[in-house]
Amino acid sequence: MKRKKAPASQRPFVERVREREERLYAGKLRDDDPGLMKEERRFWHFRPSHHAATGLITQEDIALLSRPGKRLLSVGASPAFLERLLVDLGVPAQNILVTDKDPAITNAAGPIPSLAFDMHGTWPETGTFDRIIFPESLCIAIRDRLPKEDNADHHLDEGETALLTAIFRRAVARLQPGGVLRANGPMSHPKVMQAATAALREEGYVLAADCRRFFLSLRVTRSCSTGAPRESRT
Numbered sequence: 001m002k003r004k005k006a007p008a009s010q011r012p013f014v015e016r017v018r019e020r021e022e023r024l025y026a027g028k029l030r031d032d033d034p035g036l037m038k039e040e041r042r043f044w045h046f047r048p049s050h051h052a053a054t055g056l057i058t059q060e061d062i063a064l065l066s067r068p069g070k071r072l073l074s075v076g077a078s079p080a081f082l083e084r085l086l087v088d089l090g091v092p093a094q095n096i097l098v099t100d101k102d103p104a105i106t107n108a109a110g111p112i113p114s115l116a117f118d119m120h121g122t123w124p125e126t127g128t129f130d131r132i133i134f135p136e137s138l139c140i141a142i143r144d145r146l147p148k149e150d151n152a153d154h155h156l157d158e159g160e161t162a163l164l165t166a167i168f169r170r171a172v173a174r175l176q177p178g179g180v181l182r183a184n185g186p187m188s189h190p191k192v193m194q195a196a197t198a199a200l201r202e203e204g205y206v207l208a209a210d211c212r213r214f215f216l217s218l219r220v221t222r223s224c225s226t227g228a229p230r231e232s233r234t
Contacts, residue, residue, distance in 0.1 A: 010059065014052045034047075037081060071095055072132075075100075128174050131181075136185040180219050
């Protein structure tokens with residue numbers, strides 16, 4: 001796998017993360033690929049330095065999340081390699097919540113608070129967060145729900161837009177004003193992304209979107225005129 005290059009300003013941070021992962025996860029890193037951990041239970045996972053290189057988590061995030069009362073939600077986080085490294089970098093474990101549909105997350109997270117639930121379903125009440133991240137999990141969750149036998153583009157677009165909008169809606173309802181949602185990995189088609197973010201704006205959110213092929217960032221402010229939209233259960 002070719003490692004994605006981080007912006008020049010973040011490269012010292014990426015190197016710092018790489019040094020920490022080599023110490024924390026000695027014996028669990030693949031020798032043949034600098035971006036991957038060794039397989040666990042027939043699954044492979046990205047190294048924390050991969051997530052740092054893509055911009056999923058930044059040096060500025062570490063500084064923010066190290067402050068009392070600041071919170072990070074990581075969705076689809078199992079087995080929490082990245083989040084445990086953030087704790088090693090100084091983020092208090094209580095400032096992080098890791099979630100995954102795999103119940104094993106509750107054992108993998110160590111001292112970090114954890115919950116098991118499917119991001120496609122009803123999200124439990126967890127309070128609000130300053131950062132919400134999907135570490136290579138959003139694209140997998142969408143892909144796994146799309147009908148593989150249906151190759152008609154318009155059907156896939158409609159279904160994919162509905163799935164993505166529902167997840168976005170549940171996530172941004174839990175963001176603090178000015179909070180940021182990020183995801184890395186292969187993103188949906190630009191027109192699907194545009195339709196999903198347009199739906200949020202219609203519901204009263206003011207947001208700045210950065211949608212690329214392998215990265216997504218939404219900085220969200222709730223509209224003062226409409227307040228926070230209620231979460232849809234669909």
